[in-house]
Amino acid sequence: MLQVKVGTLNLRNPLILASGILDESGETMLRIAKNGAGGIVTKSIGIKEREGYENPVVYEFPGHMGLLNAIGLANPGIENYGEEIRIAKKGGVPIIGSIFGSNEDEFAYLGKKMEEYGADAIELNLSCPHAKGYGMEIGIDTELVERIVKKVKREVKIPVWAKLTPNTSNIVDIAKSAENADALVVINTVKGLAIDIDARMPVLSNIYGGYSGKCIKPIGVRAVYDIRREMDIPILGVGGVENYRDVIEYMMAGANAVEIGTAIRYKGINVFEEIAKNMESWMKENGFENAEELVGIVQRR
Amino acid sequence: MYRVVKIEKIKDEAKGIKTFRFHDSHKVEPGQFYMIWLPGVDEFPMSVSYVHDLKGVTVKKIGKGTEKMHGMKEGDKLWIRGPYGHGFKVEKGKALVVGGGSGMATLAPLIEKLKDYEVIIAARNKEELLFTERFKDVKIATDDGSLGYHGFATELAEIMLEENTYDVIYTCGPEPMMAKMVEIAKKRGIKIQASLERFMKCGIGICDSCSINGYRVCVDGPVFSSPLLFEMDELGKEKRRPSGLKVKI
Numbered sequence: 001m002l003q004v005k006v007g008t009l010n011l012r013n014p015l016i017l018a019s020g021i022l023d024e025s026g027e028t029m030l031r032i033a034k035n036g037a038g039g040i041v042t043k044s045i046g047i048k049e050r051e052g053y054e055n056p057v058v059y060e061f062p063g064h065m066g067l068l069n070a071i072g073l074a075n076p077g078i079e080n081y082g083e084e085i086r087i088a089k090k091g092g093v094p095i096i097g098s099i100f101g102s103n104e105d106e107f108a109y110l111g112k113k114m115e116e117y118g119a120d121a122i123e124l125n126l127s128c129p130h131a132k133g134y135g136m137e138i139g140i141d142t143e144l145v146e147r148i149v150k151k152v153k154r155e156v157k158i159p160v161w162a163k164l165t166p167n168t169s170n171i172v173d174i175a176k177s178a179e180n181a182d183a184l185v186v187i188n189t190v191k192g193l194a195i196d197i198d199a200r201m202p203v204l205s206n207i208y209g210g211y212s213g214k215c216i217k218p219i220g221v222r223a224v225y226d227i228r229r230e231m232d233i234p235i236l237g238v239g240g241v242e243n244y245r246d247v248i249e250y251m252m253a254g255a256n257a258v259e260i261g262t263a264i265r266y267k268g269i270n271v272f273e274e275i276a277k278n279m280e281s282w283m284k285e286n287g288f289e290n291a292e293e294l295v296g297i298v299q300r301r
Numbered sequence: 302m303y304r305v306v307k308i309e310k311i312k313d314e315a316k317g318i319k320t321f322r323f324h325d326s327h328k329v330e331p332g333q334f335y336m337i338w339l340p341g342v343d344e345f346p347m348s349v350s351y352v353h354d355l356k357g358v359t360v361k362k363i364g365k366g367t368e369k370m371h372g373m374k375e376g377d378k379l380w381i382r383g384p385y386g387h388g389f390k391v392e393k394g395k396a397l398v399v400g401g402g403s404g405m406a407t408l409a410p411l412i413e414k415l416k417d418y419e420v421i422i423a424a425r426n427k428e429e430l431l432f433t434e435r436f437k438d439v440k441i442a443t444d445d446g447s448l449g450y451h452g453f454a455t456e457l458a459e460i461m462l463e464e465n466t467y468d469v470i471y472t473c474g475p476e477p478m479m480a481k482m483v484e485i486a487k488k489r490g491i492k493i494q495a496s497l498e499r500f501m502k503c504g505i506g507i508c509d510s511c512s513i514n515g516y517r518v519c520v521d522g523p524v525f526s527s528p529l530l531f532e533m534d535e536l537g538k539e540k541r542r543p544s545g546l547k548v549k550i
Contacts, residue, residue, distance in 0.1 A: 020508075021507050021508075021509075022506075022507060022508075022509045022512075022517075023509060024508075024509040024510070024512075024541075024545040025509055025512050025515065025541070025545065025547075027512065027514050027515030028509050028512045028515045028517075030515060031515040031516075043509070043545070049542075049544045049546055050544055051542070051543040051544045052502075052543060052544070054343065055338075055343055055344035055345065055502060056338055056344040057502050057503065057508070058502065058503040058504075058505065058507070058508065059302075060302065060382070060505060061302065062302045067507070069503075069508075071502065071508060074502075074510070074543060074544050074545060075544060075545055076542075076544050076545045076546035076547070077544070077546070080546050080547075083547075196303060196340065196380070198303075198305045198378075198380070199303075199338075199340035199341075199380060201340055201341060203303075203338075261507070262507070264506065264507055265505055265506060265507050268506075
């Protein structure tokens with residue numbers, strides 16, 4: 001009932017663990033897979049080992065109002081990542097290798113390594129809002145996005161997903177520049193800043209961070225809706241998914257599946273099983289036999 | 302969001318170890334920790350060594366943040382969030398508590414809740430022994446023999462386990478010591494709880510930095526119990542750098 005396809009990739013349910021949340025170590029990813037996720041995107045991996053920023057790297061807003069983070073693309077480096085993928089793969093769900101580079105050659109190299117390690121797809125991080133020279137700084141340049149996507153597509157056989165930033169004046173333009181990808185992942189975090197007034201300074205050591213959680217859901221749903229209105233490409237909806245209603249909302253806007261991250265803070269790693277169960281019940285009550293029937297049904301063309 | 306607390310009292314406890322007391326109305330279970338932010342310096346996890354109204358953290362000078370904290374005065378402020386994590390569960394029966402070095406800071410509030418127990422306080426030498434005056438009738442072990450049993454806490458524990466019957470072991474200290482205690486508990490078929498430590502970033506279970514065998518020290522721990530502890534093959538052998546790279550201990 002919950003099975004969906006994202007391009008050629010088959011998922012047992014549309015609930016994928018988003019990049020950056022609990023997906024650095026193979027053992028943790030394996031545990032998430034055993035707890036019901038339909039797929040797992042790894043932490044973004046780059047050419048070299050990176051420690052990330054100094055603490056504080058995460059700020060939690062009171063009242064479940066979400067998180068601001070600037071981990072700083074901490075990762076063990078692509079050469080050290082094969083074993084983690086190998087362990088994660090034991091979970092039996094697709095593992096999508098997230099990568100970040102500063103140009104198309106780095107992305108192509110990283111993509112080839114991920115494919116070699118056994119990743120089922122690649123997610124291009126064109127959208128991290130807090131790392132100089134990477135992510136969003138690349139992802140708002142439509143020509144560079146087009147070159148990166150084309151180059152990686154030429155170099156690997158597995159599907160290539162492009163994760164886009166909402167921190168731009170027109171996400172549809174960026175989406176169109178990534179049209180050669182096999183899927184678009186929409187959205188990454190919203191660039192933000194939090195100040196502790198008692199300390200009289202920004203909380204995060206990096207000053208800026210990426211805002212996530214339920215408050216950004218309308219931004220993500222709107223981005224998915226706008227892109228689906230103009231493109232037929234598979235879309236992964238991301239941003240503020242905490243319950244089954246959020247999943248269905250994203251899918252009705254045009255997403256083929258969703259990614260879930262910050263909700264783990266509030267609901268724990270059982271969030272995937274909980275959403276899957278409730279989503280099935282809702283679909284039965286409302287006469288849907290297959291989750292794919294939901295995709296884009298609110299679109300007016 | 303942080304709470305700002307004022308340091309009410311500072312006490313020198315042992316060589317390089319100080320206790321800082323402050324008021325915080327949040328309920329804390331033995332074994333839980335705060336994230337302490339020193340604005341402009343660092344943020345780090347610190348287990349709670351006094352859990353009643355006048356809370357306390359007992360801090361060993363080991364890095365930039367803790368060194369700065371050691372230079373602070375009564376009346377200075379700390380930014381805290383938490384308490385976080387799962388603490389100790391008090392089990393029925395007679396307990397053996399094994400604390401090494403600053404690990405005693407984590408165990409101290411647990412010991413206050415126990416009724417039938419014996420405690421081993423261990424350190425490299427007598428200057429580094431922690432809380433020997435806070436608890437009566439404790440057994441002491443020092444690596445250099447400067448006080449008490451001459452040898453490791455684990456060796457003294459084995460002698461005591463040979464002579465007496467215990468229902469549960471609680472431990473916190475250097476990881477090789479805890480790994481050895483877990484091995485001993487497994488061999489003897491005794492329940493064990495251990496408070497683990499890993500490099501921590503978020504403290505709230507999302508970043509995967511502090512994970513050991515797929516379990517997050519910040520949320521699933523820091524106190525883990527048998528039989529899960531018996532299955533953790535990274536314990537005492539492997540940890541992760543801030544980058545996430547797995548390295549040998």
